[in-house]
Amino acid sequence: xxxxxxxxxxxxxxxxxxxxxxxxxxxxxxxxxxxxxxxxxxxxxxxxxxxxxxxxxxxxxxxxxxxxxxxxxxxxxxxxxxxxxxxxxxxxxxxxxxxxxxxxxxxxxxxxxxxxxxxxxxxxxxxxxxxxxxxxxxxxxxxxxxxxxxxxxxxxxxxxxxxxxxxxxxxxxxxxxxxxxxxxxxxxxxxxxxxxxxxxxxxxxxxxxxxxxxxxxxxxxxxxxxxxxxxxxxxxxxxxxxxxxxxxxxxxxxxxxxxxxxxxxxxxxxxxxxxxxxxxxxxxxxxxxxxxxxxxxxxxxxxxxxxxxxxxxxxxxxxxxxxxxxxxxxxxxxxxxxxxxxxxxxxxxxxxxxxxxxxx
Numbered sequence: 001x002x003x004x005x006x007x008x009x010x011x012x013x014x015x016x017x018x019x020x021x022x023x024x025x026x027x028x029x030x031x032x033x034x035x036x037x038x039x040x041x042x043x044x045x046x047x048x049x050x051x052x053x054x055x056x057x058x059x060x061x062x063x064x065x066x067x068x069x070x071x072x073x074x075x076x077x078x079x080x081x082x083x084x085x086x087x088x089x090x091x092x093x094x095x096x097x098x099x100x101x102x103x104x105x106x107x108x109x110x111x112x113x114x115x116x117x118x119x120x121x122x123x124x125x126x127x128x129x130x131x132x133x134x135x136x137x138x139x140x141x142x143x144x145x146x147x148x149x150x151x152x153x154x155x156x157x158x159x160x161x162x163x164x165x166x167x168x169x170x171x172x173x174x175x176x177x178x179x180x181x182x183x184x185x186x187x188x189x190x191x192x193x194x195x196x197x198x199x200x201x202x203x204x205x206x207x208x209x210x211x212x213x214x215x216x217x218x219x220x221x222x223x224x225x226x227x228x229x230x231x232x233x234x235x236x237x238x239x240x241x242x243x244x245x246x247x248x249x250x251x252x253x254x255x256x257x258x259x260x261x262x263x264x265x266x267x268x269x270x271x272x273x274x275x276x277x278x279x280x281x282x283x284x285x286x287x288x289x290x291x292x293x294x295x296x297x298x299x300x301x302x303x304x305x306x307x308x309x310x311x312x313x314x315x316x317x318x319x320x321x322x323x324x325x326x327x328x329x330x331x332x333x334x335x336x337x338x339x340x341x342x343x344x345x346x347x348x349x350x351x352x353x354x355x356x357x358x359x360x
Contacts (some may be wrong), residue, residue: 001060001114002042003032003033003042003044004043004045005041005042005043005044005045006020006021006031006040006041006042006043006186009043009047009048009051011096012048013048013051013052013053014052014053014055019058020041020051021041022041023051023054026052026068026260026261027068027163027260027263028064028067028068028071028262029051030262031043031052032044032047032088044316048360049285050071051140052306053057053071054068054071057070057082060082060085060086061089062082062085065250066081066085067172068260068262069081069266070082070299072266086247087242087244088241088246088310088321093267096105104170110176119191121300122224122360123224123225123300123357123358123359123360124148124357124358124359124360125147125148125149125151125222125355125356125358126145126149126329126330126355126356127144127147127151127330127353127354127355127356128329128330128331128334128354128355129144129146129151129334129351129353129354130144130334130335130337130338130350130352131143131349131351132142132249132310132338132341132342132346132350132351133350134200134310134341134342134346134347134348134349134350135342136346136348137158137346137347137348137349138349139155139158139162139163141155141157141158141162141163141165141166141215141349142156142166142308142310142349142351143156143163143167143169143170143351144170144306144351144352144353145168145170145174145353146353146355147177148177148178148222149176149177149179149180149220149221149222149223150174150176150219150220150221151217151218151219151220151304151355152169152170152173152218152220152353153217153306153307153308153351153352153353154166154167154169154170154215154216154217154218154235155215155216155234155235155308155309155310155349156214156215157213157278157281157351160213162213162215163214164167164204164213164287165204165214166215167346168197168200168215169197169201169206169215169217169282170217171200172193172197172199172200173194173197173217173219175193176189176190176193176221180223181223183223183224183225183226183295183359185258186221186223186226186227186228187192187293187296190219190221190228190230190293191230191291191293193221193238194230194244194282194291195287195288195289196260197217198283198288201213201214201215201283202283204275204283211279212283212284213283214278214281214282214283214284214357215233215281215282215283216232216233216234216235216278216281217230217231217232217282217291218232218233218235218236218237219230219231219306220237220299220306221302225297225298226295226296226297226298227253227295227296227298228293228295228296229248229292229293229294229295230291230292231248231250231252231292231293232280232289232290232321233251233252233253233278233280233281233282234251234253234256234278235249235306235307236251236305236306236307236309237249237304237306238303238306238307238320238324239296239303239304239305240302240304240305240325241299241301241302241303243325244249244302244319245320245321248296249292250292250339252278252279252280252281253275253277253279254274254277255269255272255274255275255277255280256269257274257279270313273284275313281297295296298357300357301357302354302357303324303355303357304354304355304356304357305324305337305353305354305358306350306352306353307337307350307351307353308348308350308352310341310346310347310348310349310350310351311337311338311341311350311351311352313348314344314345314346314347314348315337315340315341315344319340320337320340323336323340324354329356330354330355330356333354334352334354337350337352337354340351
């Protein structure tokens with residue numbers, strides 16, 4: 001059987017040509033050939049199964065970046081990844097459903113405003129933070145902060161002003177610790193604080209001649225059970241829930257962009273000579289910082305890890321999982337994580353924050 005035109009292929013897999021063009025552009029599903037004269041995309045019959053998988057994953061709302069990962073897995077591992085994604089979605093949906101019910105009752109007069117006949121327990125945070133210069137560096141450009149409302153890590157670029165850049169970013173967010181706002185205002189508040197952090201990093205660079213210090217930043221801001229997440233660069237955030245460790249951020253690095261485009265195998269990232277090259281950072285680029293923002297619902301028993309690449313790039317995912325899953329407090333966990341980084345050579349500075357969500 002010959003190649004199918006994009007229209008015929010779209011009908012076979014129940015997708016639109018527009019969707020197929022998008023999947024080609026983002027590296028999810030390239031056509032088997034492109035007509036050199038017309039530019040029409042042509043697809044092979046053996047691509048039907050992959051296209052139908054992508055379509056099914058899109059129908060359950062999975063982001064394109066996660067679909068790319070799932071499509072590269074063996075069927076058993078892909079099934080586990082889809083199951084893990086849907087459990088996360090179900091937990092968040094259930095929490096939003098409870099809030100929607102309260103809003104409907106309050107607005108319709110069936111209850112006192114925002115009252116809950118079976119209120120969830122009030123949540124608090126047990127936390128610990130630690131920075132370590134590592135075994136090789138003679139300076140420390142990492143910074144970390146942990147409090148009841150705010151958790152943050154920043155990793156300044158090595159060189160003049162790197163430490164000042166990361167410290168300025170954390171300092172710009174510190175006032176949020178004392179700010180109590182409704183959950184609906186969390187993202188707006190955090191976005192404004194990140195813009196201020198970007199300005200602070202640029203101001204810190206004025207004193208450093210012929211050098212533009214930049215820094216990464218990953219932070220969580222809490223109000224009740226709601227957590228706003230901001231992320232720029234290659235510092236990371238993870239969630240341990242129900243025994244499963246889930247990354248909450250995606251690196252803003254050159255090599256990650258190659259992986260996203262299908263031009264680099266994820267297994268080759270660690271050995272790539274440009275693995276630390278950032279494509280986004282505070283203090284870099286144009287006049288406005290481009291940060292990832294998101295809102296999550298915390299649950300009692302959750303454990304969060306924020307860390308710099310001095311930990312995540314040298315300690316593999318399985319070892320991270322074992323350390324974070326240990327039945328010890330945040331202080332013991334951060335100490336263990338630093339030990340693991342040193343056991344792997346600790347070639348970079350190490351910053352980590354561990355926070356447990358507890359009922360108060």
